[in-house]
Amino acid sequence: MSQLALALLHYPVLDRQGRVITTAVTNLDLHDLARTGRTYGISRLYVVTPVAGQRDLAGRILGHWREGFGAAYNPDRREAFSRVEVAPTLGEAIAAWRPLAGAEPLPVLTGARRSDGISFEACRELARTRPLMLVFGTGWGLAPELFDQGWPVLAPVRGRSDYNHLPVRAAAAIILDRLCGEAD
Amino acid sequence: MSQLALALLHYPVLDRQGRVITTAVTNLDLHDLARTGRTYGISRLYVVTPVAGQRDLAGRILGHWREGFGAAYNPDRREAFSRVEVAPTLGEAIAAWRPLAGAEPLPVLTGARRSDGISFEACRELARTRPLMLVFGTGWGLAPELFDQGWPVLAPVRGRSDYNHLPVRAAAAIILDRLCGEAD
Numbered sequence: 001m002s003q004l005a006l007a008l009l010h011y012p013v014l015d016r017q018g019r020v021i022t023t024a025v026t027n028l029d030l031h032d033l034a035r036t037g038r039t040y041g042i043s044r045l046y047v048v049t050p051v052a053g054q055r056d057l058a059g060r061i062l063g064h065w066r067e068g069f070g071a072a073y074n075p076d077r078r079e080a081f082s083r084v085e086v087a088p089t090l091g092e093a094i095a096a097w098r099p100l101a102g103a104e105p106l107p108v109l110t111g112a113r114r115s116d117g118i119s120f121e122a123c124r125e126l127a128r129t130r131p132l133m134l135v136f137g138t139g140w141g142l143a144p145e146l147f148d149q150g151w152p153v154l155a156p157v158r159g160r161s162d163y164n165h166l167p168v169r170a171a172a173a174i175i176l177d178r179l180c181g182e183a184d
Numbered sequence: 185m186s187q188l189a190l191a192l193l194h195y196p197v198l199d200r201q202g203r204v205i206t207t208a209v210t211n212l213d214l215h216d217l218a219r220t221g222r223t224y225g226i227s228r229l230y231v232v233t234p235v236a237g238q239r240d241l242a243g244r245i246l247g248h249w250r251e252g253f254g255a256a257y258n259p260d261r262r263e264a265f266s267r268v269e270v271a272p273t274l275g276e277a278i279a280a281w282r283p284l285a286g287a288e289p290l291p292v293l294t295g296a297r298r299s300d301g302i303s304f305e306a307c308r309e310l311a312r313t314r315p316l317m318l319v320f321g322t323g324w325g326l327a328p329e330l331f332d333q334g335w336p337v338l339a340p341v342r343g344r345s346d347y348n349h350l351p352v353r354a355a356a357a358i359i360l361d362r363l364c365g366e367a368d
Contacts, residue, residue, distance in 0.1 A: 160364050169216060174361045181342070
């Protein structure tokens, strides 16, 4: 398998009414995605927001756990956060990852309401051929403009019901486990 | 498959130093586990804490989303929370679920540091024969006294690294997906 990265987008994403908005960075998304990503051996997690003040906030959180009090208090958290970076746009996240990825990264979009997605098996195949950046939306999911780029879209995670409102923290964990967890 | 329930224990669990403590109920654990559990069709999520004030807090959060402002604001959240209950002990959670479960529930313990666990395949087999209550610990995991009860223990989730510090929100999502997610 080639390298995997995650991007957590705070813009452009939708609100409940389907309007394009910018969401706020949350401390908890950073912690959960960093820990889950580290568990599954991802190369990088990019926290993407166009708002400079929000990037500063994310940077302060990362600094606390990488170099500040938190680094000594909780070395496991330091290790998880060592792979997290902040970027203003998805394009800049891809550009930042390119030198590490070893080949041209391909974004793979995720979303709960898509019916045109590729299967998890197809995504695993794709991951054998080139580095993938899995793109997750906050709020009510990624905005339509992202789906107009021609990038592959991953099939939604379905549970055992018609209810389809997983937290992004849970969706990312399930998707990473399906793509690169151990078999049993 | 028989019915599944989740129990989220705030006592007895461990802290970083391995001492038995009671953790605080967090709003986010309730939201994430309720939504993930609902997605995978679980029968009930029991939020377990011996502290009456904490049970009151959990009850107020549930009330807000089930009957209060949140119920109208976000009907999906109301639906997720309709399956959440609060209990003072694991024993009382099991007793509360027994009439719904249709047969005697069997607790299945989870934890990141166990090497004696049954496989996911074995757990799926078990789930065909009787109702299972998957037991998750907050803090640094379930206390040893729970592992002395003779209940089955599920093998830890392994990713693609030696790093093994999944948030309970992510671990629960991955375990539910492995036990009862759709195949692809």
